[in-house]
Amino acid sequence: MVRWRSMLLACCLSSMGLSTAKADxxxxxxxxxxxxxxxxxxxxxxxxxxxxxxxxxxxxxxxxxxxxxxxxxxxxxxxxxxxxxxxxxxxxxxxxxxxxxxxxxGPLGLVEQKAHPVSWNYVEDLNRYTLGVVKDYVNTQALDRMITTGVQPTEAVTSDEHNIKKVAAGRIDAAVIDVNVLHYLLKQKPLQPLAEKLQINRQILANKxxxxxxxxxxxxxxxxxxxxxxxxxxxxxxxxxxxxxxxx
Known part of the structure; x- marks a missing residue:
């Protein structure tokens, strides 16, 4: 009986230890x-x-x-x-x-073709372009408001990589992307061939x-x-x- 109680106590202490570790x-x-x-x-x-x-x-x-x-x-x-x-x-x-x-x-910008840069001064100017966005990503308040109301043409995809390929192929005018993410992805082997065709637009949407x-x-x-x-x-x-x- 004493041994059984000792084993039970040890199990309880062990369980308490695991619980504490999990809580931390x-x-x-x-x-x-x-x-x-x-x-x-x-x-x-x-x-x-x-x-x-x-x-x-x-x-x-x-x-x-x-x-x-x-x-x-x-x-x-x-x-x-x-x-x-x-x-x-x-x-x-x-x-x-x-x-x-x-x-x-991280700076949020627009990836575009070097040969066909997007020209804009105010965010409303982007309404004349079709922009790529990633599904469920938050962009900027002004841009997301225009997307929600339907005045900003967009195409939503599941990844930044997909948007980069679409811009390079000319299927969309530009895509919203974090500048550091773009630089990283264009250095990876699958997207390296596209690096010479693409750039970040001269104007940043926001530093997020x-x-x-x-x-x-x-x-x-x-x-x-x-x-x-x-x-x-x-x-x-x-x-x-x-x-x-x-x-x-």
């Missing part, structure tokens, strides 16, 4: 979006390196699972999901998520801040606060700069 591990979803995130990238990408460093300084761990973007967002929004958020994301108005402090930024979107629950807000405390204690720019340079 934040689970998030992400996508393949180099150089910011990707399972095969150095440190899984610049954004994930920042997030992991911020949690580490607070004594916690980060576990990231990678999915196509729409699924990554959906999984993070489900009430019973183990995932408490997703990233990297641009800020947008929502009741489903609360956002961390900025984990970095990147965030973690935490589910808007007590637990999500608790982790958001923990994360922000850790973020304030690390050098975000240095972490990002070193990884972007290494990915180049």
């Amino acid at each position: 591990t934040l689970m998030l979803t992400s996508l393949l979006w180099p150089p910011y995130s990707g399972q095969q990238l150095v440190e899984q990408g610049a954004s994930i390196a920042v997030a992991r460093a911020a949690l580490k300084v607070m004594g916690h761990q980060l576990e990231v699972d990678f999915y196509p973007w729409s699924r990554a967002v959906k999984l993070a929004s489900m009430p019973n999901s183990d995932y408490l958020g997703y990233f990297p994301e641009y800020y947008f108005e929502t009741e489903k998520f609360v956002f961390s402090k900025s984990i970095g930024d 801040q990147l965030y973690i979107a935490f589910r808007n629950t007590d637990e999500g807000r608790r982790w958001r606060d923990i994360f922000d405390q850790g973020l304030a204690q690390i050098d975000v720019e240095t972490i990002i700069g070193e990884l972007l340079y290494r990915e180049d």
